[in-house]
Amino acid sequence: MNLTEIFPYVPFTDAGFQGLLPFMALGIGGTLALILAPMKNGALLSRLFALITLIVSAICIIQLDGTKEMIGGVLIMSTKTSALMLALHMVGVFAIFLLSGEEKKEALLPESNALIVYSICGMSLLVSSHHLLFQFIAIEIMSLAIYVLVAMRRTHRTSAEAGMKYFVLGGLASATFLYGSALLYGSTGFFTLPEIAVAPASFLKTAGFCLVLGGLLFKVGAVPFHAWVPDVYEGASLPVTGFMAAAVKFAAFCVLANVAAAGLNASTSEAVTWILTIAAALTMAWGNFAALTQRGLKRLLAYSSIAHTGYLLVGVIAAGEGALSAGAPVALYLLFYAFATLGAFACLQALAPGSEDVPMDALAGRGLTHPFLGLGLTVFLFGMAGIPMTAGFIGKYLVFGAGVHTGHVPLVVLGVLTSVAAMYYYLRIVVTLYMKPVEANAPKPVLHWGAAVVTVLCLMTTLYYGVAPARIIAFFETL
Amino acid sequence: MLTVTHLPQVLALFLFVVGMLIVLLRRNTIVLLMGIELMLNAANLSLVAFARSQGQLDGQIMVFFVITIAAAESAVGLSILVNLYRNFGAVTTDRAQTLQG
Numbered sequence: 204m205n206l207t208e209i210f211p212y213v214p215f216t217d218a219g220f221q222g223l224l225p226f227m228a229l230g231i232g233g234t235l236a237l238i239l240a241p242m243k244n245g246a247l248l249s250r251l252f253a254l255i256t257l258i259v260s261a262i263c264i265i266q267l268d269g270t271k272e273m274i275g276g277v278l279i280m281s282t283k284t285s286a287l288m289l290a291l292h293m294v295g296v297f298a299i300f301l302l303s304g305e306e307k308k309e310a311l312l313p314e315s316n317a318l319i320v321y322s323i324c325g326m327s328l329l330v331s332s333h334h335l336l337f338q339f340i341a342i343e344i345m346s347l348a349i350y351v352l353v354a355m356r357r358t359h360r361t362s363a364e365a366g367m368k369y370f371v372l373g374g375l376a377s378a379t380f381l382y383g384s385a386l387l388y389g390s391t392g393f394f395t396l397p398e399i400a401v402a403p404a405s406f407l408k409t410a411g412f413c414l415v416l417g418g419l420l421f422k423v424g425a426v427p428f429h430a431w432v433p434d435v436y437e438g439a440s441l442p443v444t445g446f447m448a449a450a451v452k453f454a455a456f457c458v459l460a461n462v463a464a465a466g467l468n469a470s471t472s473e474a475v476t477w478i479l480t481i482a483a484a485l486t487m488a489w490g491n492f493a494a495l496t497q498r499g500l501k502r503l504l505a506y507s508s509i510a511h512t513g514y515l516l517v518g519v520i521a522a523g524e525g526a527l528s529a530g531a532p533v534a535l536y537l538l539f540y541a542f543a544t545l546g547a548f549a550c551l552q553a554l555a556p557g558s559e560d561v562p563m564d565a566l567a568g569r570g571l572t573h574p575f576l577g578l579g580l581t582v583f584l585f586g587m588a589g590i591p592m593t594a595g596f597i598g599k600y601l602v603f604g605a606g607v608h609t610g611h612v613p614l615v616v617l618g619v620l621t622s623v624a625a626m627y628y629y630l631r632i633v634v635t636l637y638m639k640p641v642e643a644n645a646p647k648p649v650l651h652w653g654a655a656v657v658t659v660l661c662l663m664t665t666l667y668y669g670v671a672p673a674r675i676i677a678f679f680e681t682l
Numbered sequence: 683m684l685t686v687t688h689l690p691q692v693l694a695l696f697l698f699v700v701g702m703l704i705v706l707l708r709r710n711t712i713v714l715l716m717g718i719e720l721m722l723n724a725a726n727l728s729l730v731a732f733a734r735s736q737g738q739l740d741g742q743i744m745v746f747f748v749i750t751i752a753a754a755e756s757a758v759g760l761s762i763l764v765n766l767y768r769n770f771g772a773v774t775t776d777r778a779q780t781l782q783g
Contacts, residue, residue: 354762363765367711371718378701379721382724385732388729
């Protein structure tokens with residue numbers, strides 16, 4: 204018996220080496236940013252290094268041509284994964300811009316720039332791997348950085364508590380994912396998803412899929428595994444919350460879509476379909492319902508993010524069951540949602556009076572005194588609500604269209620109805636922005652240049668793709 | 683039928699369930715971290731036993747990665763725990779309740 208028979212992960216070739224360059228760049232650059240952070244001018248240096256690292260890594264990704272398989276097919280770099288990784292890098296750059304304005308106000312350490320780079324490295328590994336254990340490692344690289352980012356505000360009690368809650372529940376979810384992959388390995392003899400999908404059915408395989416999906420549903424914040432989302436969003440600082448809502452959800456949904464597609468194509472499809480359908484229905488209903496009663500804007504956006512998880516799950520089911528151009532609707536929805544969320548958090552960052560959750564009254568009348576912020580926040584909220592002429596509408600249209608195409612009409616009806624209910628809490632914010640008088644002793648909004656850049660870019664993309672989405676849809680459908 | 687080859691799997695399942703119950707029921711966060719370690723090690727045991735019964739090596743090698751990850755995870759967990767103690771003066775979850783799910 205030779206080595207490759209019992210351990211098929213052969214060392215990478217020259218072609219594979221090129222594919223590993225982005226990950227090496229992220230790892231080395233992140234470490235440099237970490238080393239530079241405690242120095243004099245550390246905040247500036249580490250931010251600069253983190254940005255350079257992300258750009259270098261993005262260039263390495265663009266330079267790749269064709270599909271590359273590395274470490275015995277464990278990591279696959281194709282046009283699709285490259286596009287997803289580039290989107291994640293962009294979110295990372297935006298997050299570093301957002302952090303630059305908040306470091307003093309939120310008592311964040313400069314090391315947070317390095318942590319962003321590390322978590323982007325984990326997310327990039329996550330979207331490019333089809334191997335369950337490498338996905339576990341990637342989830343952990345991503346999550347360990349995020350746990351620290353959440354608990355970073357050391358003097359805030361809410362931050363410490365949110366960090367602990369996220370860590371314990373996240374550890375539970377990771378361990379569940381790992382045990383599920385062990386069961387899948389035991390029942391099929393493979394860790395790679397395509398092979399697991401075609402292996403014969405057994406009780407062990409069904410149980411393994413249930414556990415793996417349970418762990419992933421936690422990471423995306425689906426009901427009934429959603430309890431951490433509002434607490435963590437409230438406890439973390441605004442830029443970190445924006446980063447989590449955009450990037451962590453993006454990466455976790457990419458891997459959930461892969462696993463769900465394997466499960467739905469396999470002989471275990473009935474159990475997997477039931478789990479995903481029930482989770483989608485509960486998530487859409489509860490996320491929107493709970494958001495109606497929230498007072499703080501961070502908690503409101505947390506429940507809104509749970510609701511979006513529900514809509515995305517409909518797309519995941521449709522993609523797994525082989526709707527036209529599988530995966531494109533989910534990827535586009537995630538991209539458009541990422542722009543809307545990052546933009547909304549950039550605006551909130553300027554409008555927030557202190558470092559605790561942003562009360563609704565802090566926005567009163569600000570749409571008239573600060574027209575740019577008001578316009579930005581309005582467009583981003585419309586984007587989340589899915590109002591036509593914004594990118595959010597296109598995303599929702601594609602996801603629900605794919606749902607109808609695969610025959611999940613009840614789920615889509617529920618999705619449309621809950622979207623209408625969601626209009627209430629999005630519009631309530633807009634009404635507060637424009638129709639309430641400014642509070643007498645309210646602190647003035649301060650717009651940092653980083654947040655302004657993010658707002659402008661997100662505003663442009665949200666409006667542009669809302670009006671002219673044809674090219675990006677065509678691009679994602681060819682992947 | 684249950685045979686000797688199934689024993690490691692039964693033990694792994696037992697450890698996993700015990701770990702999960704600890705995480706869900708206990709109030710002391712240090713014990714919660716121990717519960718997570720127990721769950722990860724249950725998965726490790728399961729992986730090693732499956733790899734052995736299938737005559738493959740990859741399951742066993744992967745366990746090394748998982749052990750490394752578990753070590754990193756407890757380092758991060760303990761530092762978050764120290765932070766929690768500094769803010770609340772306790773490491774039990776019922777003392778740290780300013781946020782409500």
